[in-house]
Amino acid sequence: MYYLLFYETVADYAEKRDLYRAPHRAHGKTAYERGELVMAGALADPVDGVVLVFKGDDEQVAEQFARDDPYVQNGLITKWHVRPWSVVLGGV
Numbered sequence: 001m002y003y004l005l006f007y008e009t010v011a012d013y014a015e016k017r018d019l020y021r022a023p024h025r026a027h028g029k030t031a032y033e034r035g036e037l038v039m040a041g042a043l044a045d046p047v048d049g050v051v052l053v054f055k056g057d058d059e060q061v062a063e064q065f066a067r068d069d070p071y072v073q074n075g076l077i078t079k080w081h082v083r084p085w086s087v088v089l090g091g092v
Contacts, residue, residue: 002038002085005062007050007077014047016076023070028052036061050077059084 010016017024031037031054040052050071054062062082071077 001056001058002087003054003056003059003062004083004085005052005054005066006081006083007052007066007071008079009042009048009050010076010078013042013076017071020070020074020076027065027069031061031065037065053085 028037028040036054036056038053038055040050043049043051052062052065054065056062059082066072066077066080066082069077072080
């Protein structure tokens with residue numbers, strides 16, 4: 001099953017994220033290498049959110065990722081939530 005993790009960001013996210021970008025990306029790379037994180041990226045025009053796609057048995061892997069994410073821990077993310085995603089075409 002796939003799970004979407006949605007982040008809502010602070011107003012000046014694009015300017016503030018550089019300080020925490022390296023540890024955030026390392027966190028993502030680790031999840032990707034474990035096969036949990038499928039893809040991720042910031043929304044554009046405006047840069048006001050992030051969407052991450054996880055694959056797993058339940059939503060816990062995405063929820064734990066968010067709790068451990070340096071962006072969340074350092075206040076760049078104002079809210080986050082996870083939704084199951086029923087993929088009907090494509091996928092890995």
